[in-house]
Amino acid sequence: MDVHVAAFPDDVRLRWLAAVAALADSDLQALAVHRATLPDGSGWALLLRAQERSGMLPRQETAALIADARRQLGDHPDAVWLHAQVLAMQSDESGLAALAAIPGLPDSVRDFVHAKHVGLALFRLQAAPPPMRPSLEHVQELVAHAERTAPSGTLAVAAAAEGWLGLDRVDLALELVERARARRPDALAFTVLRARARVRQDASLRDAVVGDLTALADEYRADPDALGRLVAGLLSLEAAEAARAIQDDVRRRLPGARAVERWDFDAAAVFGAAGDCRLAKANGTLPAADKLAQARAPVDAFFDRPGIRDASLRAATAAALVEFLQCEPEAPLQRVEAVARAVLEAPFMRLDAVASVLVASRGGDLELARALAERAVALARETPFEFEIVLTPDEHEQNRRAAQAYAHYARGLVHLRAVRLEEARADISRAHELRPTQPDIALLTAELAERDGDIGRAEQILARAIVREGARARACQDRLLELMRARGGKEVDLDRTIARLDREWKDERIAEVLAARTAAPKPLAPFELDLRGGGRITSDSLRGRVTVVIATEPWCASCKLEAPELAKLQRRYRGRKDVQFLVVSSDPDGIAALHEGAGFHTAIAKDDGWRRTVGINAYPTHLFIDPAGREVFRESGNSTEMHFTHPALIEALRRER
Secondary structure, eight states: OHHHHHHOTTOHHHHHHHHHHHHHTTOHHHHHHHHHTSOTTSHHHHHHHHHHTTTTSOHHHHHHHHHHHHHHHTSOHHHHHHHHHHHHHTTOHHHHHHHHTOTTOOHHHHHHHHHHHHHHHHHHHHHSOGGGOOOHHHHHHHHHHHHHHSTTOOHHHHHHHHHHHHTTOHHHHHHHHHHHHHHOTTOHHHHHHHHHHHHHHOGGGHHHHHHHHHHHHHHTTTOHHHHHHHHHHHHHTTOHHHHHHHHHHHHHHOTTOHHHHHHHHHHTTHHHHHHHHHHHHHTTOOOOHHHHHHHHHHHHHHHHOTTOOOHHHHHHHHHHHHHHHHTOTTSOHHHHHHHHHHHHHSOOTTOHHHHHHHHHHTTOOHHHHHHHHHHHHHHTTSOOHHHHHHOOHHHHHHHHHHHHHHHHHHHHHHHHHTTOHHHHHHHHHHHHHHOTTOHHHHHHHHHHHHHTTOHHHHHHHHHHHHHHHGGGGHHHHHHHHHHHHHTTOOHHHHHHHHHHHHHHHHHHHHHHHHHHHTSOOEEOOOOEEEBTTSOEEEGGGGTTSEEEEEEOOTTOHHHHHHHHHHHHHHHHTTTOTTEEEEEEESOHHHHHHHHHHHTOOOEEEEOSSHHHHTTOOSSSEEEEEOTTSEEEEEEESOTTTHHHHHHHHHHHHHHTO
């Protein structure tokens, strides 16, 4: 790229491309050189700024930069391409449709815009609640339009085929891919998708299909990205040995290929390990140091590797290490700051606030912590786009409030450590207003109350957090004991206060749940599902008893948290013939191992898409079904309350039989 730039010094677009290449390679020195050659305020400079700041600015600001660049560059295909990315993050399907209609676009760009549009529609079809879900016919028309208007493209059709496979519509996937292969027989993406669809349709073809894909490795020997696609296809067909052989060959011949970085990152299984760390923290404990070090080792190795070219992989690794660092109070400060800087340079998964807290609370670089906190506050005004698509309005508001609360908490902590008390008060008060019982926020709010000499208020704040959050508020309980003992109080006084608040809170929550139940019940969507161990269960068979349907997955941290509570609930109703439990999961064997390990034994059904039909898009979700077969209440991920809200609701439904 540098050679071409030197040969054509007046080509501004070429200089922009060189800057983009440097950005993709995390080559900050080359990026600075190429950035300086772009005319200040030009469309190309604006595009580069939008790319550099993607994820670091609120989406509306990024969209405004790109829209300005489009106006200056006259709908240049590169600007349209980037605008499509931002519109997809804003879930703006009408905006994407308008982009796709711009005349004169190259097929590759129009195809990219269509791919974003089709991807959003398919995601809604698969995960959004029924009122927000498009029709199958609408999605099919979008795909057909993409085929007609960008016939040489591959991205939109591949996205659609992946979506159909995800929805178990193998017929639609195979029909679409066969049409696409007729237009583009050279496209490896369609070959791999066709192979997957054929095996899904007829499992007896697996060995032959795996052989065909493996044989293609020689044809694409010089193209590591194509080989990466083959590896992904083989892994989806459970041909791990063949996939590993290709991976080993690429590692040996092309050790610097991005595909190798991706494979190494995947091999670290970072997010599974980080999830276990989160689970331990939610239980109010810390994992054993040796197990934590063992789980973290491959993540550390990848993060410390020099010269990682893919910034998103480095950011993803930093995100996983942020999770680990929360469980390691004795981690070296140098490590904490290195991970926080990686998050700041390439944000991922909105961990700015958490990274800021880690640095500030452990006595690290306050300017680094402040930069992370400021960005967290700015970005907390918007919900991640993938959540906007699937959340109900109430869930959307809860998510937004939680993000804003923790961002203000992070900035308040930074201000407090910098002895900027007035700024700290404003942020901490806002955080407490949004989430008054979140343990970290409660601790900091109580600290301010102590500074003001209002020990009574500090005790009240801590006590409420203990009642609402349980084990997660262990630090609040320790601090409350210190305060009460300092003024001559006894532990029994604390126990009485907490018991009183606990009763009040439980009564309040039970009243809220029972009031929600009084809304008009709705018939349960019919189903006929295969049971683990054999047999089938139908929705009609649930009639006559109160039923709790538990939609869950073994990989879900909240599902692991609630398993012991489900066991306690089941023991409470053991021997009762008018109460039953049914688990619905995509992985019956995995969830059986999780539940049985916790002592919860009940019927487990294999989901066939029914959960999506009833609008379940979060795990765990519990549906309460009355004896008439109607859904009267649903709740997602609330293991801290189910031990008292669930029995109250079940008893109310039993009395109404």
